[in-house]
Amino acid sequence: MRVAAVYYDGQQARPHPVTLCMEGDKLLLQGRDIARREALADLSIPPPLGNTPRLILFADGGRCEIADRQAFAKLLPDSASNLVTGLENSWPWALAALLLTVALVVGVYLAGLPYAARVAADHVPPQLSAQIDEQFFASLDQTLLKPSALPEARRMAIQHRVQSLSLPVGGGKPARIEFRSAPQLGANAFALPGGSVVLLDELVNLAANDEEIIAVLAHEMGHVAEKHGLRQMLQASVVGLAMTWYIGDVSSLLAAAPTVLLETRYSRDFERRADAFAVDALRANAISPSRLADMLQKLETAQQAKKPDDAAKSGSALDYLSSHPNTEERINRLRSQ
Ligand SMILES: [Zn+2]
Structure with missing residues (x-):
């Protein structure tokens, strides 16, 4: 059988009317002033795409268009698979590609992103850290936090005690300790991304x-x-940027950013590492690590005593609450030190 086609030689735009036929495993192309005989193995035949003409691509850039798809299917039954069989053939690959992509994204997210955030965090200059915390205070002081009601002498005594602590190598002295009150949050203390630590009156009074x-x-x-x-903030920003790129809506994301940052909780791993740091630091200053366990126990009890809707309202920026489900595990670990 012969099938009508249009041939382009790949050099000029001029179409050549030709006919195609098979000779064994070779495709024979014939036109008025043109003839080619090519092994099928040397040709590239893209899968069918919608209702567009079928294509045969030659290695030298030549190209054949066959408008009659039925005839093409008879000429080259193997490569004429319809759309459904095409999908059937390609879906395992598509699925594999999708799974690979997902695995890659998850891998980058789980390993690459935290690593990049750690490296980046080490390069944030102190002035920028200070600015970040100022932003946080500007926002928190208008919403959740109130001025501390502790007597100045009491605050000075705690400050002094912190300043005179000898810490294990690697630092960790807070950039500043800020005293605040937050009845809505209850007894708590938390570190801000820039290295300031907020200590709430409610915690001082509970101790x-x-x-x-x-x-x-x-x-x-x-x-x-x-x-x-x-690190957590940098990671959240990257994820936020990626989401913005994906969703294409910057404004809603920016509006949600402060809330998201406040509600970002430390991972179990970060809590474990902070506890380990505390154990070393307390030991170095002749304080038993079980003091932290005692305090965790009290915070846990105080939180459970709160009304459920209060607890729901206070679910922001809460370091101790954030680790709620793990508190018992943490207490046991601290007591066994
Ligand atoms: Zn913590």
């Missing part, structure tokens, strides 16, 4: 002695030493 306060601050210093807040 039985200064060692318990220092124990909590030592844990926060663990977050500061390893820049957990900054």
Whole structure:
């Protein structure tokens, strides 16, 4: 059988009317002043695409268009698979490609992104860190936080105690300790991404002695030493940017950003590392790590005593609450030190 086609030689735009036929495993192309005989193996035949003409591509750039798809199917039954069989043939590959892509994205997210964030966090200059925290204070002081009601002498005493702590190598002294009150949040302390630590009156009042306060601050210093807040913030920004790119809507994302950052919680791993830092720091200052366990227990009890809707309202920027489900595990680990 012969099939009508249009041939382009790949050099000039001029179409040549030709006929195609098979000779064994070779395709024979004949026109008025043209003839080619090519092994099928040397030809590229793209799968059918919608209702467009079928194509045969030659290695030298030549190209054949066959408008009669039925005739093409008879001429080259093997490569004339319809759309459904085409999909059947290609879906395992498509699925494999999709799975590979997902695995890659997850892999980058799980390993690459935290690594990049850690490296980047180490290169954030102190002035920028300070600015970041100022932004946080500007926002938090208008919403969740109120001025501390602790007597100045009490605040000075705690500050002094923190300044005179000797810490394991690697630092971790907070850039500053800020005293605030937040009845809505309850007893708590948290480190901001730039390295400031916020200590709430409610926690100071809940502690039985200064060692318990220092124990909590030592844990926060663990977050500061390893820049957990900054790393988490950098990661969230990257994910935010990616989402913006994907969704294409910047404004809604920007509007949600402060809330998202506040509600970002430390990972279990960060909590474990901050606890380990606290254990070392407390030991180095002759304070038993079980002071932190005592305090965690009290915070847990205080939180459970809160009304459920209060607890829901206070679910922001809460370091101790954030680790709620793991608290018992953390207490046991601290007591066994
Ligand atoms: Zn923590």
